[in-house]
Amino acid sequence: MTELLSNYLGGKWQAGSGAGTPLFDPVLGDELVRVDATGLDLAAGFAFAREQGGAALRALTYRKRAALLADIVKVLQANRDAYYDIATANSGTVRNDSAVDIDGGIFTLGTYAKLGDTLGDRHYLPDGEATRLGKDPLFQSQHVLVPTRGVALFINAFNFPSWGLWEKAAPALLAGVPVIVKPATATAWLTQRMVRDVVEAGVLPAGALSVVCGSPAGLLDPLQPFDVVSFTGSADTAAVIRSHPAIAQRSVRVNIEADSVNSAVLLPQDGPDTAAFDLLVKEAVREMTVKSGQKCTAIRRVFVPEALYGQAAEAIGARLSKVTVGNPRNDTVRMGALVSRAQFNAVQDGLAYLRKHAQVLHDATQHLVDADPAVACCIGPTLLGVTDADAAAAVHDTEVFGPVATLLPYRDTAHALALVRRGQGSLVASLYGSDAAALGAAAVELADSHGRVHVISPDVAQLHTGHGNVMPQSLHGGPGRAGGGEELGGLRALHFYHRRSAIQASTAVLDALA
Ligand code: NAP
DSSP states (O other): OOOEEOEEETTEEEOOSSOOEEEEOTTTOOEEEEEOOTTOOHHHHHHHIIIIIHHHHHTSOHHHHHHHHHHHHHHHHHTHHHHHHHHHHHHOOOHHHHHHHHHHHHHHHHHHHHHHHTTOSOSSEEEEEEEESSSSTTEEEEEEEEEOSSOEEEEOOTTOTTHHHHHHHHHHHHHTOOEEEEOOGGGHHHHHHHHHHHHHHTOSOTTSEEEOOSOOTTTTTTOOTTOEEEEESOHHHHHHHHTSHHHHTTOOEEEEEOOOOEEEEEOTTOOTTSHHHHHHHHHHHHHHHGGGGOOTTOEEEEEEEGGGHHHHHHHHHHHHTTOOEEOTTSTTOSBOOOSOHHHHHHHHHHHHHHHTTSEEEEOOOOOEETSOTTTOOOOOOEEEEOSOGGGOHHHHHOOOSSSEEEEEEESSHHHHHHHHHTTSSEEEEEEEOSOHHHHHHHHHHHHTTEEEEEEEOGGGTTTOOOSSOOOTTSEEOOSGGGOSOOEESGGGGGGGGEEEEEEEEEHHHHHHHO
């Protein structure tokens, strides 16, 4: 039997009482560890976090909590090698892809440590200026943001066991709100190990950080009105969460990051032999292959002017054919595995569905390096294409969570932007071109339906941070289908973990407050 990982709840390590769910190596097929949450007293654990962890964090100032984030960074840096080993084994990712998750998480924590330090030694945040409520300026209203006195429950997706924890935990802990994380079962090991290291290092007060691994059954039942839930995962699970009585009846605040059919658009001003064309090709291939396309922000639809459809297909296909796929332990491999057999099957099903509505421009069938095709959950990248983008409803609606994208032609900019909007709200769209005015105008046109618009012009070719990379300084989330959530965006992220209140009082009282 493999090791059964413990949960950390109520200030102590607690093993589930069941046999546990096994986690596997998606390349070699070996069982690695097991997780289980059967029999945990969730209500008592949540109460401990709420009362002990919350009180201890709120007793500290923003600056002191920012210092705790910096301490977590040190703990994680010291154990980085172990995290890479776990990611290789459990997520089947090559080193560069593991870095997106592991170092991306550590970088995000470090960024919030710096941002938090600027908030100083205070216990709440003013929100705007005091405003007078009548003719006499003596009686005014001052809005304040105070940390919510509940827990922050994170229910996370399988593709970012590290970053998914820390991008949420950094603003929550900085805000003074204790965290309980429930990682996706398939890759829970890395999250559990990171929490274990931080707990064992003793850098956080008791109850500030807890982890529950295994079945999510009953997880939302103990939530109370001042708690918050941040969910990342599929739209189907999001719908179940939204309808839970904690949210529907007890007004627990919820943030949803769901799936998204993201776009990349080459604007019509730039032809096939331009830097903008090359940048689009490069980015499309990178987004299809990083983490085997298992990124919520990955490019799923690539829009090019009609006249460039054939050349774009050829250029993207040529680059894809150089991508080696297989065992991430082999240095010649550029793209590792999907995280599980279930995901492998889901990607195959999604691909089969899209193939009914699109042609294959570059086929995934290829030799796997150092991996047994009967065991390894590896799949090569597939570029699909449609010539009638208006009729391609399946392409605008379907997120295949793997190395799959579809090329679509458009007539003019207005047509391209209308097609992008068929995604019904996405996390990110990227625009490629060299005409600054056209790029700016298109970016604003897409802003209402996208959490982020990433503009790549030749002058930032070496500087831009990547279509799919979520930077802590910028908003992450998207309207509509993408879940309607908002994360990160620098200190904006703290709002979710605070309550806003208007204090109406005399100027003297408000001055005393300040
Ligand atoms: P999922 O199946 O919806 O699972 C997400 C999380 O929800 C897991 O921790 C899962 O636990 C838990 N869960 C499942 N049923 C639940 C329930 N009834 N109540 C409470 N929790 C429940 O999604 P996934 O397959 O892990 O992730 C892939 C999807 O996530 C993709 O569609 C992707 O686009 C999306 N995603 C979005 C973002 C973003 O930021 N917008 C980021 C990453 C991924 P178990 O694992 O134990 O079932």
